[in-house]
Amino acid sequence: MNIFFFNLQTLCHAQKKKVLQILHLFISLVYFQCLIKKYLFLCVFAAVTEGAGLLPDGPLQKAVGDSVRFNTSNTPTETLILTVTWKFKGENIFVATPANNKTTPGYEDRIIYFPSTASLELRNLLTNDSGEYKVEIISSTGATDEGSTTLEVLEAVSGVTVSPNSPVEGTPVNLTCDASGFIDTRKWMKGSSDLTLTDNMTLYDNDKVLSFNVVNKKDTGEYKCNISNPVSSMEAKLLFVVNYGPENVEITGESEVKEGSPIKLSCVAKSVPDAFYSWLLNGTLIYNDSKEFLKNSAGHSDRGEYTCKTWNKITEKTSFAVLRLSVTGTKKTQADDNELNYADIKSFQRKNGERVQLGSQDTTTQYSEVKVNNNPSTSSPPTYDVHMQRINKPTPQPPQTSFFVVQ
Template sequence: MFPFLFMVFAASTAVTEGAGLLPDGPLQKAVGDSVRFNTSNTPTETLILTVTWKFKGENIFVATPANNKTTPGYEDRIIYFPSTASLELRNLLTNDSGEYKVEIISSTGATDEGSTTLEVLEAVSGVTVSPNSADLLENASVTLRCSSSGSSLTFLWMNGSTEVTASDRVQLTDENKTLNFTSVSRYDQGLYRCHVSNPVSHSISETVNITVNYGPEDTRVEVSPNKPYHELGSTIILTCSANSRPSPQFKWHVNSTQLIHDGEKLQLMNVTMSNNGNYSCRAFNPKTSVTVESPPVPITVTDQHQPPPPPPPYWIIAVVFVVVIVAVLVGGGYYYYQRKKKLNKKLSDKPVNRNFPTVTGGGAQDNATYSGEARCDVQPSRVWPGDRNHGIPAELNYADIKSFQRKNGERVQLGSQDTTTQYSEVKVNNNPSTSSPPTYDVHMQRINKPTPQPRANVADIYAEVKKNQLN
């Protein structure tokens, strides 16, 4: 029993050591190719008694010192290398995919075994893309589909030399066989190819041309020579441009009237005053059916001996002028307000003198001298700030005095005066009635005056009186 156990242990040890006899799999080959299963066995003086190759557990080849036996179906496809016990299998079929094992028994009774797997793939072929072209408007959608023959295929989309990747507008579905643009942009335009590959082969489709039409945009006119005016008899060239695909059609207009001439350039030769006007061009895209007009460009033709028209005033000068005017008005108003406020304060703070001195004046028609008192009726022009509730006037408008009454009751009517009369004090009566204008007691003294001078301006007289009151 012990010798039997020894033999089993030795055999199991030999099998374990032979696990790396063949390379790791899977070995990948294309249909129709050949594969060679190279063993790690090295030639020795030890005689090999038997070599057995198996596929999926079934013998496909057995070699002994006497002869070699090949299973039917493999006769013309197997080549055996006895020095290393390796095997080559030709004209591979997809059915050849699976596990292969080798078992080597030497004359000493030692056994070596190894295994690996083979994957026979169908080569890539017949790669096509549909549609084979696409003429689109910007923001439209399009789907490209790639198809191919072969096994274990991998799909890759390229735009020129750049790989196409998924984004919010680009979708790759069906294991990357389908490329979908939900909204194409002008930057998606290009030549697209579908790359198909597997571990044993690869192939590329024909190019697919995607054209994206847009515009026109940014339509504009350039003038050559570019200057504010042009001389009589000179030549002017106007060029229209626009951002558009395909290139747009151009029509020219002057003062909104279409010209007969079409095209990118408009040439005005031997210009006259009749060429003056606002020129513009309209760009039309036949693919998008969009028309965009350029901003008008003024053309001014003038006699070269005449000076050019003056440049328009700069807006900065206008703004500065307005600011200065506003500042002067505001400053003048503020100064007037402060002066008036100061004057009113002096008038309101000055005490009312009920005992007025005698007033001197020259209101009579002759040069006789007299003194006396008079009473006059005056319409008030202002009310003292402190006596607003009593209706007491704040100041007297002397130009409004038409008559006055003496103490004896005699009323004197004042007419036009040729001499200047100076009123120094006016005393208001106590307890004036609120229902009638107040009366004032005026003390006057008649004095001799020089020869009458031209009548003074009432405003000057009023200013002088105000000055005396303030002093």
């Protein structure tokens, strides 16, 4: 709204005439009301300046494939519109007259015209539809209205991805957030909160890359990347699991068992993903693919050093734990207690190589008890004849191979 004050008392006749001529020139564009009081000539008028308010302010932003409607500020009126011309980058794309409408080739199936307001809709938008659009409206009174605006056609965001997803603790890792289409902004989140960068993190390349100097198991979590532009947005999620270990390997179980008792050993290790387990006894593989080693009855051959070996297929690291197991006691039967072993010793060899004959070859052989592991006998040994009568078996024959006692 523009307000002009003219004090006619201060104007000469020629000046008054000039003012009236100017007002008459704007009569088709200006609505005015004049109030004359004494010599004060007050004119209040509203002028429609060229293009102002006829079309919405730009830029109008739409996605590829969408439609846009250029709505004019005209209201339906009884005043006859003689010509409406729509232009794109200075070239006519549509002209409407009372007789017919003319659409420029390439726009035939894409333009819808609304004659009551001279508005235009453009469908199936392409990126090359971006630019300035103008409309010119000529009424039957000869009045001309013009307006312009701009359109931005943007590719919608699609195919948002975040990679990689198999980081190893202690190594540098980059998470990359990328997408197709027009990318205006990127936003990173961890869980449901905006990502707070630590001293170990850096964002670069317009927030496209989230870089970890050295990734830690504490960095595990769900990361989100939201990419947006004025016409669309899309989000990608990544369950970021830091692989580590195996570490803190530990064997649990008894370190001493009695002979004949069960053996149960368990092995645990901290590892992501879960580690593979194998068992070794005194350096020899005895069991595979299990956290537990089980045996129903322990024997003296089961004593020794048990090793739990763990391996992570992602980190390719191996860790060990060791437990020394003792097997104590013996299982004996009554027959075992009474059973004696005999040997026919004919000679022995001295350290200098001299062989000494024991006894006479013609005399009767005398037998004595042979102690095992230098353990004393539980009772006095019986005579040979008594022993033979008890077990009811023939006299043992001396072996062909002689035994030697080395002093």
